[in-house]
Amino acid sequence: MVRVTIWNEYRHEREDDEVAAIYPDGIHATLAGVFEGNHEVETATLDEPEHGLTEEVLERTDVLVWWGHEAHDEVDDEIVDRVQERVLEGMGLLVLHSAHFSKIFKRLMGTTCNLQWREDGGTERLWVVDPGHPIADGLDESIELPETEMYGEPFDVPEPDRLVFTSWFEGGEVFRSGCCYQRGNGRIFYFRPGHETFPIYENDEIRRVLRNAVEWATPTEGAPRTFGERE
Amino acid sequence: MVRVTIWNEYRHEREDDEVAAIYPDGIHATLAGVFEGNHEVETATLDEPEHGLTEEVLERTDVLVWWGHEAHDEVDDEIVDRVQERVLEGMGLLVLHSAHFSKIFKRLMGTTCNLQWREDGGTERLWVVDPGHPIADGLDESIELPETEMYGEPFDVPEPDRLVFTSWFEGGEVFRSGCCYQRGNGRIFYFRPGHETFPIYENDEIRRVLRNAVEWATPTEGAPRTFGERE
Amino acid sequence: MVRVTIWNEYRHEREDDEVAAIYPDGIHATLAGVFEGNHEVETATLDEPEHGLTEEVLERTDVLVWWGHEAHDEVDDEIVDRVQERVLEGMGLLVLHSAHFSKIFKRLMGTTCNLQWREDGGTERLWVVDPGHPIADGLDESIELPETEMYGEPFDVPEPDRLVFTSWFEGGEVFRSGCCYQRGNGRIFYFRPGHETFPIYENDEIRRVLRNAVEWATPTEGAPRTFGERE
């Protein structure tokens, strides 16, 4: 069974009633529910020791799911180093929504990961632009979300290895919403949907994408990564 | 001076009064006007001998601009072979709008180049998703076209080497509107805007993109393409 | 079970005693042996009606393996159309060695697929340059083949989506020996090793790569490829 660790900042849910109403046990609990049954799931949050990401936790994680927003700077650089090292060794990483600005994503991309945004609750339609990609398995041609925060281009990331989704926003913007990268042996998927004040992670199609993405990002055996001096 | 050859099917303009009103001398004449002054420009059309694309014409062409729509099948396979060979040697190629279905583009892509479409005259906004790309030089963050034909994803082309524009359409669709490819030594740019019943090629920003794209696609010196048996 | 169809030109083995000694039942029989047990395997050859690639055969094929050399031109264009269509729908395709010059590979790439070569029986070492790729699963850092035909750069193909192997040749050349592409929904892997006068396909590591590549190229469910006019 694939071992998934959900990491959540877990601040909005404890500070803001509106968010607590949607995610009463935290976004991590809702995300954990996406994977339970077919995966070994555990959760970790910012305010735990080592942010819940001890060496042991990361060692037994196949795919790490990351949600953060208001407290990116509180994530310790040593833990970022540790997560980066595990990704390069092969651990998968799903980066959700406002985690575009997380230290770990910026570290792995090498860019600012900046974008345009507007919290207007307008409609978003995610178009599948790579219908053959396993992350699109079982979807229709697009996913419609009636109320979302807008993210718009330019999105300051490296050109994705593969672009799976592009979003259309009612207000007139577009965004590369599903971006695949490989760094070292690790597969990374940035997926835009998901805001603390809209129940995005209850949507069945979004949940399907998350499961597909975890399957895609699960490490395979690979060949040796041998570095250093040769005889 | 860069030598640009404009190829146009030149049928709609002679058959349809609405089109003739917008492009009285043919789309090729309007496109030629984009480049005159700073480029050596010539034009070629379907009904000329060898479609105007003799070996001599292609030999002296740095960048070929291609517009076609209703008569793709009438283009002779031998001429397609000839154009493909020149592109692989280094000649640049701009493929405009409905030329996504031209034989030469399908030949170079290896896919169907199919898409979704609707001739509704709605608004299109082309977002620059790669602001550092030379084809985006001097543009704003987006180009707005008040009335266009819609093209929607999926667009059955190989993942572009670089994606410069993504279009937003009023009706709810998105499209990868500016796609860069290299095949052999030749640089290829697919650019979506441009319909026979809307005066797209009179738009200053679109004209700027066309000039930028020709500059980008102009062949450089390169290194030898040596093939065959080695000693 | 994944359904694999091996296509072989099957001429050298019937015309040349040296080749017949290595591949007495044809290269297709040896390749079929790579997959038997865990796959449904069938074979098809040039001189069968429709080259053995009827609509029914292709319809039930998950991954097609292609070996050809001296008779590429005898492959009927209609069959090439049929194979291309199936690849774009999602069928995987493995293109082996001298099949770089097959009609189907050139069709899907859009380039000449030309290269340099020398039949010198020197050593080849295939380095894994993407150790996290599933096609490299279980390999060492490189595969050594004591006697091969040399293929050298430049290799006139589009930049691969991912490059898995690069070959070193005793005579001083290098070659991109394992190239991944996606075209439409289909995954394509070009793999260099394999000559009719060297028993390459008996090598255990090469056989492992072939099995890994078939697994990688097996179609997944995907999302709809809907084209045409929208309401």
Place this chain on the structure above:
Amino acid sequence: MVRVTIWNEYRHEREDDEVAAIYPDGIHATLAGVFEGNHEVETATLDEPEHGLTEEVLERTDVLVWWGHEAHDEVDDEIVDRVQERVLEGMGLLVLHSAHFSKIFKRLMGTTCNLQWREDGGTERLWVVDPGHPIADGLDESIELPETEMYGEPFDVPEPDRLVFTSWFEGGEVFRSGCCYQRGNGRIFYFRPGHETFPIYENDEIRRVLRNAVEWATPTEGAPRTFGERE
């Protein structure tokens, strides 16, 4: 005129007689000589205040060339931040040889940038694998260096946007020796050749590559990089 700043660690040349014999005025002086005449050239070294890379210097630099080896860790993180920011804004960056392990390259790549190596003085042959790329302008099919340090795969970098050179080494290894990346608006070229104990930067073809690479990496005008909240 393109403004080039050469950054050199400048330690080996002051500490080691063998290196001083080859580069008596420092590697930066030799590299400056590659560009003098057609470029505005200045140099900067590790032991200057702010490593010679003040805001003013970076502001007026079009392309920064970076050579470092034994003292990567002494480069201040604030200066790395500053260089990264300028690259993302559009400044070009050439990363030479052992600078694969520089902080700035690791920062921009997001990976370890590790590799295999052996200081054996064997022959290297750099094959042009992308003969249409402007960095290959005017070269032959390969460049031969009689004595070099070996670098071998795997090279832990993201898949290059374009791969221009692949090296063959006498000892049996291969390496992706010329790798193009874009990050933000900046163009980055990693170029392998160049060791402190071999006079690589005196080689005419290597010097040609350096000039081509600077031309390729020179910033173009671009479009706005507008981020943040939209109305």
